[in-house]
Amino acid sequence: MTTALFRTCPDTGFKIDLKVDKLIKWNAVTAIVFLMVGGVFGLGVAMTRWPAVHLLPADWFYLALTAHGVDVLLVWLIFFEMALLYFCSAILLNSRLAAPKVAWVQYGMMLVGALITNVAILQGDSSVMFTSYVPMKAAPAFYLGIILFAVGALMGCFVFLGTLYIAKKEKTYEGSIPLVTFGALTACIIAIFTIGAGAVILIPTLLWSMDFINYIDPLIYKVIWWALGHASQQVNVAAHISVWYAIAAILFGAKPLSEKVSRTAFFLYILFLQLASAHHLLVDPGLSSEYKIFNTSYALYLAVLASMIHGLTVPGAIEAAQRKKGYNKGLFEWLRKAPWGNPVFSGMFLSLNMFGFLGGISGVMMGTEQLNIIIHNTIYVPGHFHGTVVVGTTLAFMAFSYWLVPTLWQRELVFPKLAKWQPYLFGLGMGMVSVLMMGAGTLGVPRRLWDMSYSDAAMPYEFPAAAFLMMGLNGVFALVAGVGAIIFIVQMVGTVMWGKKKVPAAAAPETAAAPAAPARTPEASAVSSYGSAGTMEVPGTFVLALIFLVTFMLYYFVNWKYLSSVWGLS
Amino acid sequence: MAIFPPAKAVWWNEPVEKSEILWVVIALLWSLFMFFMMPYWHITGKQNLSNEAYRISADAFAEKTEAMADKYTVGEVGDTGVPIVAPPVGTDVYLYGRRWEWWPALKFKKGETYRLHLSSLDWLHGFSLQPVNINLQVQPGYEMVVNITPTTSGEFSILCNEYCGIGHHTMVGKIYVTDK
Numbered sequence: 001m002t003t004a005l006f007r008t009c010p011d012t013g014f015k016i017d018l019k020v021d022k023l024i025k026w027n028a029v030t031a032i033v034f035l036m037v038g039g040v041f042g043l044g045v046a047m048t049r050w051p052a053v054h055l056l057p058a059d060w061f062y063l064a065l066t067a068h069g070v071d072v073l074l075v076w077l078i079f080f081e082m083a084l085l086y087f088c089s090a091i092l093l094n095s096r097l098a099a100p101k102v103a104w105v106q107y108g109m110m111l112v113g114a115l116i117t118n119v120a121i122l123q124g125d126s127s128v129m130f131t132s133y134v135p136m137k138a139a140p141a142f143y144l145g146i147i148l149f150a151v152g153a154l155m156g157c158f159v160f161l162g163t164l165y166i167a168k169k170e171k172t173y174e175g176s177i178p179l180v181t182f183g184a185l186t187a188c189i190i191a192i193f194t195i196g197a198g199a200v201i202l203i204p205t206l207l208w209s210m211d212f213i214n215y216i217d218p219l220i221y222k223v224i225w226w227a228l229g230h231a232s233q234q235v236n237v238a239a240h241i242s243v244w245y246a247i248a249a250i251l252f253g254a255k256p257l258s259e260k261v262s263r264t265a266f267f268l269y270i271l272f273l274q275l276a277s278a279h280h281l282l283v284d285p286g287l288s289s290e291y292k293i294f295n296t297s298y299a300l301y302l303a304v305l306a307s308m309i310h311g312l313t314v315p316g317a318i319e320a321a322q323r324k325k326g327y328n329k330g331l332f333e334w335l336r337k338a339p340w341g342n343p344v345f346s347g348m349f350l351s352l353n354m355f356g357f358l359g360g361i362s363g364v365m366m367g368t369e370q371l372n373i374i375i376h377n378t379i380y381v382p383g384h385f386h387g388t389v390v391v392g393t394t395l396a397f398m399a400f401s402y403w404l405v406p407t408l409w410q411r412e413l414v415f416p417k418l419a420k421w422q423p424y425l426f427g428l429g430m431g432m433v434s435v436l437m438m439g440a441g442t443l444g445v446p447r448r449l450w451d452m453s454y455s456d457a458a459m460p461y462e463f464p465a466a467a468f469l470m471m472g473l474n475g476v477f478a479l480v481a482g483v484g485a486i487i488f489i490v491q492m493v494g495t496v497m498w499g500k501k502k503v504p505a506a507a508a509p510e511t512a513a514a515p516a517a518p519a520r521t522p523e524a525s526a527v528s529s530y531g532s533a534g535t536m537e538v539p540g541t542f543v544l545a546l547i548f549l550v551t552f553m554l555y556y557f558v559n560w561k562y563l564s565s566v567w568g569l570s
Numbered sequence: 571m572a573i574f575p576p577a578k579a580v581w582w583n584e585p586v587e588k589s590e591i592l593w594v595v596i597a598l599l600w601s602l603f604m605f606f607m608m609p610y611w612h613i614t615g616k617q618n619l620s621n622e623a624y625r626i627s628a629d630a631f632a633e634k635t636e637a638m639a640d641k642y643t644v645g646e647v648g649d650t651g652v653p654i655v656a657p658p659v660g661t662d663v664y665l666y667g668r669r670w671e672w673w674p675a676l677k678f679k680k681g682e683t684y685r686l687h688l689s690s691l692d693w694l695h696g697f698s699l700q701p702v703n704i705n706l707q708v709q710p711g712y713e714m715v716v717n718i719t720p721t722t723s724g725e726f727s728i729l730c731n732e733y734c735g736i737g738h739h740t741m742v743g744k745i746y747v748t749d750k
Binding site for chain 2 (some may be wrong): 058092128133136137151172173174175176177178179180217218219245246248250253254255256257258259260262268281283285286287288289293300301302304305308309311313316317360364368369370372373374375376377378404421442443444446447448449450451452454456457458459460463464536537538540542545549552553556560563564566567568569570
């Protein structure tokens with residue numbers, strides 16, 4: 001029944017369906033190419049918002065901003081996630097891929113869609129921003145490309161689900177799917193919801209832009225569009241948390257502290273995280289506070305709870321594994337002795353911390369109904385999401401690429417020394433970009449604005465000098481991060497094309513020891529060990545988590561204090 | 571390991587380590603606290619949106635705004651042609667955004683409350699009052715009512731912080747607040 005050809009990965013021992021191999025490679029490389037394109041547009045944006053440089057003219061600025069959003073937020077991340085879905089299903093389960101032809105349709109549709117939308121944007125009459133709020137109208141090709149892209153992604157989701165099904169049926173693994181695959185499944189389920197919501201709003205909008213429909217309510221558009229726009233960010237969250245777990249396992253042989261807790265946390269995402277949408281409508285007319293509060297808090301902040309759990313269990317798993325190896329001195333020897341020079345680890349660990357401290361905390365601030373009044377549509381908002389999708393998701397994906405690309409292609413990195421520095425350059429550079437934008441946003445600087453000096457306005461407004469300074473420094477750190485991004489892209493493309501072929505590893509890393517179909521304790525012994533099984537203590541991680549919590553609480557109350565100082569609204 | 575199936579088939583019975591349970595409990599309590607902070611602020615806080623909103627056409631809203639301006643205009647912002655309107659305390663005040671202006675300029679008294687009606691005549695706009703930093707979304711077709719009480723005096727600017735086309739960066743309006 002199975003006609004798939006396999007090779008065995010010399011590094012990991014996984015059985016790899018040759019068709020999957022190719023699909024993962026094409027999706028990952030295409031993702032990285034779009035990261036480059038979107039990154040260049042992003043640099044153009046940052047250099048224009050640097051008041052002293054003010055690089056692009058207004059029309060090009062808005063064009064570049066639209067392209068930046070589409071190419072990195074959508075195209076780079078989702079192409080990479082397709083590679084991840086195939087990796088987490090076929091490879092981790094030692095299975096063949098369900099319907100490889102459909103997977104190629106996924107690739108083709110996404111590529112064609114991305115190109116169509118990019119061409120529409122470059123033609124200049126679709127500078128409507130990533131959000132394309134009606135009644136601002138883009139060329140039909142803008143929406144058409146995104147729809148094709150989304151349908152392609154949907155195909156990828158089905159291939160993933162199909163692969164889970166045949167792997168189960170063909171018994172390529174025993175017991176439950178791995179935690180990382182479970183995380184990918186979470187991402188996939190949220191993605192299907194997301195794409196459904198996208199279809200509901202983008203298809204009518206396409207028809208409207210072609211003059212077949214004459215009116216789309218702008219408020220309804222926003223409500224439904226954000227079920228696509230915000231829920232799709234939860235796809236990224238689920239995906240990059242899976243990547244954190246995967247990296248902890250690959251580098252440290254880390255076991256989840258508790259399968260039960262980590263899986264429950266992912267399940268909370270499925271239940272609540274995709275509620276997100278009101279976050280963008282907290283200061284809009286026409287929606288009640290009850291709806292806003294319920295939706296924006298994901299029920300009772302249960303999805304935030306889930307993220308806080310992962311924030312403990314991921315580093316906790318690493319701590320437990322390190323302590324088992326004897327790094328037991330004090331609270332933090334396990335962390336000090338971690339491989340900080342390995343970009344797979346440093347990228348992942350920076351991603352974990354900055355996602356929590358920058359992206360996570362600021363996200364809760366903006367999502368608090370009343371606090372949104374002092375944040376909505378200021379540049380604080382891009383500050384937040386550069387803390388989630390850039391230093392969180394993108395950095396995690398970069399870290400994973402440092403493992404995935406050399407392993408899949410069986411080639412050595414071309415510039416291993418530069419690779420050591422890359423996560424710090426990109427991660428810390430982008431971390432500062434995030435912080436500085438949040439700082440300027442706190443002073444009221446609007447997002448998506450070509451000229452913050454208002455020199456062309458009939459009525460003047462002057463921001464405080466600190467706001468200009470922060471936007472200038474934002475440009476400087478965007479350059480630093482840009483250098484980091486360029487190193488990453490050169491590294492990956494170079495490795496694929498000119499990397500030295502790996503000699504079949506004599507002494508493979510620890511994970512190589514794992515057999516293709518990993519052995520596990522027979523059920524009988526599992527039952528007998530229940531209740532007496534030793535669990536590892538993770539005091540260091542617990543202290544880090546408490547530091548996070550205190551920061552979170554302090555910043556939360558600072559914002560309420562700030563809010564209480566503005567004019568009365570009732 | 572997280573990349574392999576759980577070592578034990580019956581993973582859902584495994585004991586959970588104490589500090590992990592403790593963290594889940596702490597995080598849950600904090601989550602609940604943050605949730606109830608929002609309704610709490612509705613009761614005790616002084617910065618809440620009224621949720622009062624109506625559907626309205628651009629023409630109808632423009633008409634109401636102009637009627638108000640006709641009655642209460644007290645001056646002009648520089649030589650921009652934009653009138654400064656000083657509506658009586660407690661009355662309905664209208665302000666619209668359109669590409670690329672806020673109309674009209676308003677004059678308020680500090681410490682008094684006004685029923686401010688906001689709408690857009692064309693695309694989405696963002697009402698961003700600076701340097702106070704109050705940010706509201708202004709939708710075409712919807713009239714949002716905000717009871718606003720200035721607590722500081724001086725000249726304030728309304729920036730547009732929702733991208734609204736090529737002249738977005740020129741869209742600035744004014745609110746003046748005088749001491750009583």
